[in-house]
Amino acid sequence: MATPPPGYGAGPYGPYPPQQQVPQPGPYAAQPGPYAAPPGPYAAQPGSHPPPPGPYAPASAYPAQPGPSAPQPAYAVPPQGAGDGCRVCGCRPAAPATVRGHQGLLVVMRFLSLPGPFCRDCGTATYRRMSSDTLWQGWWGPLSVFITPFTLLLNLGPRAAFRRLAEPAGGFRPPLDPGKPLWRRPPALLLLVPALLVAVGVPALVVVGLLIREEAPPVLAVGQCVRNTGDWKDQDLVVTDCGSARAQFRVSKRLTTGAACAAGDFLSDPKYGGDGWTLNCLTPLR
Numbered sequence: 001m002a003t004p005p006p007g008y009g010a011g012p013y014g015p016y017p018p019q020q021q022v023p024q025p026g027p028y029a030a031q032p033g034p035y036a037a038p039p040g041p042y043a044a045q046p047g048s049h050p051p052p053p054g055p056y057a058p059a060s061a062y063p064a065q066p067g068p069s070a071p072q073p074a075y076a077v078p079p080q081g082a083g084d085g086c087r088v089c090g091c092r093p094a095a096p097a098t099v100r101g102h103q104g105l106l107v108v109m110r111f112l113s114l115p116g117p118f119c120r121d122c123g124t125a126t127y128r129r130m131s132s133d134t135l136w137q138g139w140w141g142p143l144s145v146f147i148t149p150f151t152l153l154l155n156l157g158p159r160a161a162f163r164r165l166a167e168p169a170g171g172f173r174p175p176l177d178p179g180k181p182l183w184r185r186p187p188a189l190l191l192l193v194p195a196l197l198v199a200v201g202v203p204a205l206v207v208v209g210l211l212i213r214e215e216a217p218p219v220l221a222v223g224q225c226v227r228n229t230g231d232w233k234d235q236d237l238v239v240t241d242c243g244s245a246r247a248q249f250r251v252s253k254r255l256t257t258g259a260a261c262a263a264g265d266f267l268s269d270p271k272y273g274g275d276g277w278t279l280n281c282l283t284p285l286r
Contacts, residue, residue: 086119088126089175091168094119097158101130102151103137104144116158121175123162128182131155135187219274224251226268226282235269242285249282 086094094117101112114126131152138148168175182188218239220226225247230236240247253261254273261267261281268280 084117086117086122086168086171086175088122089119089168089171089173091119091122091171091175093165093168095123095158095161095165097123097161099123099126099130099158100151100154101134101138102144102148103134104139104141104148106140109141109144109147118158118162119168119171119175120162120165121168121178123158123165124178125176127155127159127162128179128185131182132185132187135191217269217271220251220268220272220280222251222254222280225249225285226251232266235272237268237272247285249284251280252283253281255279255281 084094084096085092096115096117098113098115099118100114103110103112112130114130116123118126134148134151138144138151218237220237220239225240225242225244226237227240227246227248228235228237242250249266251268252265253259255261255267255278262283264284266282266284268282270277270279273279
């Protein structure tokens with residue numbers, strides 16, 4: 001009969017010594033989680049508190065890095081009064097002015113306008129072109145005769161605004177050529193000729209009228225003698241000396257209300273009465 005192995009502890013079959021458990025691979029084995037703290041330069045140093053597990057550690061866990069701050073974007077401030085660029089060439093500075101024009105078409109008429117902004121050269125060119133067209137297109141209508149001068153006066157405001165601007169620069173194309181001044185263009189010369197004729201003709205007509213003005217008819221008085229160099233429908237009585245052989249009539253009476261001339265007398269024209277309505281009785285001398 002075999003001898004049993006020596007026992008451990010009390011009894012013939014004592015407890016076995018503790019054995020180390022070795023994990024076995026399988027579908028339910030513990031897997032490394034995604035929130036494990038990865039090794040890196042921010043690992044806990046000896047003597048410091050370790051950061052909490054996971055990739056979202058607080059900012060205090062990361063040391064501040066010295067260096068210059070990020071550059072801020074710079075915004076260019078446009079010069080005062082520059083406004084938007086010119087609508088024609090894009091240059092600056094530009095004035096937000098509106099240039100106007102007018103066309104008279106006998107029965108109908110057209111009101112034209114071109115809003116800005118314009119630079120100095122483009123605005124001056126637009127003002128001269130539209131005003132020049134208005135000078136010869138704006139008079140052909142009953143109302144356009146009065147509207148055209150008003151339109152030309154309105155354009156003086158934009159013209160003054162354009163002249164105050166500095167030289168244009170920074171556009172996407174060259175500015176317009178202003179061209180000749182308005183008073184040197186053919187439409188302005190066409191308007192200048194009638195204006196000169198009116199300016200010279202009116203004084204000339206006044207002078208001629210003064211030179212050829214008819215003398216005021218004389219105011220006849222009782223006892224004067226006259227002669228008639230015209231006919232009785234268009235009398236031209238001239239005061240004459242009563243002793244002259246050329247005297248034809250004597251003023252015998254000034255008619256008043258209810259009075260009448262003697263038989264055979266003639267009546268003078270009212271223009272010789274002094275007030276435009278008094279008549280005189282003219283008695284023939286022969």
